Amino acid sequence: MFVSSRDYVYSKFQEFYNDPSTAVSIPTSFGQREFAYLMFRERFMVRHKRFENMQVFKNVLARNVPSDVYHSCAYYENPDLEMDKKGWIGSDLVFDIDADHIPTSCGKIHDEWTCQTCEFSGKGVTPEECPICGGDKFSVKTWACELCIESTRVETAKLIDMLTKDFGFADDELRVFFSGHRGYHVHVEGEVVRSLDALSRKEIVDYVTGLGLSVLEKDLEEKTVKGRKRVGAAKNFVLHDYGWNRRLKVGMEKFLLTATAESLKNFGLKNNNLLKNKDAILSRAIAGGRWNSVSGVSVATWLKLAEQVKCLESANIDTVVTTDIHRLIRMNGTLHGKTGLLKVELPLRQLDVFDPLTHAVAFKKGTARVLVSDAPKFSLGGATWGPYRNVKVVLPTAAAIMLILKGRAEVVNDV
Amino acid sequence: MSLESVFTKNDLAKYPFLKETAQYLSPLDLQIEDFINSGMSQILDHAMERATSAIINLAVRPLINEQGTKYVIKDTQKEILSFPVALMLVSATENSLIKKRYALAEAKQASNELSYESKEFVFKVALDFGWQIIFTSADSAFDFALYFNDFLQNASRLHDAKWKLVNSKLSEGNVYLNKRDVVRLLQEEIKRRIEKRLATVSVSKYPPEISELADKLKTIASEHIGQTEMEFPKVVIQEAFPPCINMLYDAASKNHHLPHMGRFALTAFLVNIGMSSESVTELFKSFSDYNERLTRYQVEHIAGTRGSGTKYTCPQCSILQTHNVCKNRDDTCKRIYHPLKYYKIKSKMTQLNVPEKIDTTAKT
Numbered sequence: 001m002f003v004s005s006r007d008y009v010y011s012k013f014q015e016f017y018n019d020p021s022t023a024v025s026i027p028t029s030f031g032q033r034e035f036a037y038l039m040f041r042e043r044f045m046v047r048h049k050r051f052e053n054m055q056v057f058k059n060v061l062a063r064n065v066p067s068d069v070y071h072s073c074a075y076y077e078n079p080d081l082e083m084d085k086k087g088w089i090g091s092d093l094v095f096d097i098d099a100d101h102i103p104t105s106c107g108k109i110h111d112e113w114t115c116q117t118c119e120f121s122g123k124g125v126t127p128e129e130c131p132i133c134g135g136d137k138f139s140v141k142t143w144a145c146e147l148c149i150e151s152t153r154v155e156t157a158k159l160i161d162m163l164t165k166d167f168g169f170a171d172d173e174l175r176v177f178f179s180g181h182r183g184y185h186v187h188v189e190g191e192v193v194r195s196l197d198a199l200s201r202k203e204i205v206d207y208v209t210g211l212g213l214s215v216l217e218k219d220l221e222e223k224t225v226k227g228r229k230r231v232g233a234a235k236n237f238v239l240h241d242y243g244w245n246r247r248l249k250v251g252m253e254k255f256l257l258t259a260t261a262e263s264l265k266n267f268g269l270k271n272n273n274l275l276k277n278k279d280a281i282l283s284r285a286i287a288g289g290r291w292n293s294v295s296g297v298s299v300a301t302w303l304k305l306a307e308q309v310k311c312l313e314s315a316n317i318d319t320v321v322t323t324d325i326h327r328l329i330r331m332n333g334t335l336h337g338k339t340g341l342l343k344v345e346l347p348l349r350q351l352d353v354f355d356p357l358t359h360a361v362a363f364k365k366g367t368a369r370v371l372v373s374d375a376p377k378f379s380l381g382g383a384t385w386g387p388y389r390n391v392k393v394v395l396p397t398a399a400a401i402m403l404i405l406k407g408r409a410e411v412v413n414d415v
Numbered sequence: 416m417s418l419e420s421v422f423t424k425n426d427l428a429k430y431p432f433l434k435e436t437a438q439y440l441s442p443l444d445l446q447i448e449d450f451i452n453s454g455m456s457q458i459l460d461h462a463m464e465r466a467t468s469a470i471i472n473l474a475v476r477p478l479i480n481e482q483g484t485k486y487v488i489k490d491t492q493k494e495i496l497s498f499p500v501a502l503m504l505v506s507a508t509e510n511s512l513i514k515k516r517y518a519l520a521e522a523k524q525a526s527n528e529l530s531y532e533s534k535e536f537v538f539k540v541a542l543d544f545g546w547q548i549i550f551t552s553a554d555s556a557f558d559f560a561l562y563f564n565d566f567l568q569n570a571s572r573l574h575d576a577k578w579k580l581v582n583s584k585l586s587e588g589n590v591y592l593n594k595r596d597v598v599r600l601l602q603e604e605i606k607r608r609i610e611k612r613l614a615t616v617s618v619s620k621y622p623p624e625i626s627e628l629a630d631k632l633k634t635i636a637s638e639h640i641g642q643t644e645m646e647f648p649k650v651v652i653q654e655a656f657p658p659c660i661n662m663l664y665d666a667a668s669k670n671h672h673l674p675h676m677g678r679f680a681l682t683a684f685l686v687n688i689g690m691s692s693e694s695v696t697e698l699f700k701s702f703s704d705y706n707e708r709l710t711r712y713q714v715e716h717i718a719g720t721r722g723s724g725t726k727y728t729c730p731q732c733s734i735l736q737t738h739n740v741c742k743n744r745d746d747t748c749k750r751i752y753h754p755l756k757y758y759k760i761k762s763k764m765t766q767l768n769v770p771e772k773i774d775t776t777a778k779t
Contacts, residue, residue, distance in 0.1 A: 196564060212576060
């Protein structure tokens, strides 16, 4: 019997949601959440759902077989009514770190884009405009490589450091998840954050990304009644021990300890005194607070260095997700329609040792024979596969599903 | 809650929005009619003075008296009572500009007075608003540590760089502040409390005496604060678009892809300056993912002709900055916080044929 690749993956998703051992986690405040899912075959989104209990919801998933499942970050009086009538009560504070909008060390060389206008295609980061016809619409075949995921892990670690040290959240107030594709989600669910409005959340986003950071006192002067800033305010470069000022100090130290003439140049810092007077900078300026005591390092150079360090120390998050107080977020323990991997929670303090490409595997049994058109070398479930180009191979179910969903393989029907 | 007083009667006269005022007032059980009919008309008069002064001077009473010394409230009872009555008068105008201005005046008055109070007193007022605030130790460089969400609730409304969380002294969840900063944040909190009270004062029908006074306030307001609602030219002046909107408009007309936030900002901007839903829908027609029914639905939703009926306003500059939609800032951008304000200024200049660049420092 001929089985299409889509049908094959569908049957596996169906098995997954019908398996009694499948553990989809129950979100907190279940009855106040809106649920939504994307139908695997029909490709439309079912939204504004509310469920009596988890069992009813599980039955719906088993019957409908969605490719992706979401719940609202928000809590509502009536989650099943249309948007204007839902009655917003509050919302979790959610962060999304996704390789899609982060420059990664792999250069996205594994992503393939095709211009929708002239069909010209290339590899790497999708260009703004097609180099051939100037069109700006592309279809993109992405790939989740280990370097992509590692880049998002680094950003996630910086975010967590800010949330715990600066915002004072305890470890057990933060929940960290691998998204099931190429990134991480961080959820804060406490009472404290629920009522934050969109503007306050925007300020938190700006904090995390370092947007609008000013360190000179004169830039922080309030405008006078006449709309002018007070003249003669101090132009000295000084950093205090709180918030971003502290981060800049720690970051400067880290940066300078390993800095070379080459790395400084790469960051547009041409002042050689930063290297020559490194010891004086570390002891007198950063530790001692005497920023004007280092010869050859002016306020302008300090500012440039601070700007560079800000870029290194800020966390690259998707700004829209955190500020949207009605956002839908992928549900923990459900499958990602682009990979067949699970969204999985990981212990906060194990972020650096947790291997998502092992723990997020949902389909652990069986194999499938597939024709792989093009796939780089990849790891999954603790083993390494590929690279492949136009070959028929037998792969573990999880690897076969991932390649099919990524548009890089088809099920082989000949026996 | 303890019934023990935290504040004196004189404190309540100065800061009548405090919760304790209710404890003081409720045994008196006063009704609107009492102020009209009984011998308490002087309170009605004083409330009218309070509201009038708020509208004209943006202050509810002088800080300094005619002799140049600190103004002292003589009749504390009258002063306290004039506050709820003034709220009623302002509420009876049913005019959102007057209500906003009154709340601002009360808040400014309070913050002016608070700046002369002790740290301990400011602390008590902050507690009245339920703030999670602590006195820092004596050797600290700062007076207070305020929990970040109480800080954000108020500071996120202020535009100066100093109030951005990224520039605050945040550590372990607390923002370190001195008394002056806390007083400024309290001003926002007080304004919100009063705005909320003005929104909830509900009297189905005001006695004619009250309506008459409310009409008087409206006349005074129209003479003194004029029309500050956004007024835009009848025709769309594209030369007056801010740079961010220009880029989005350009991209849309060239059939380029727009991120969601960009599309929302552009749509909301255009419907707010008076472009019809049809014209905006037309603009998006060239998009390859264009779906007329869906686009029309979204545009009409933003325009408020569909759904809840709320017309969405264009996001303010700082939101567009967060989402990287703010591009090519120019000199006019430095003077405004909202793309619509930019349009208002620029369209006026365009209509009057005023040269584009205005030196802001050369003005008196």
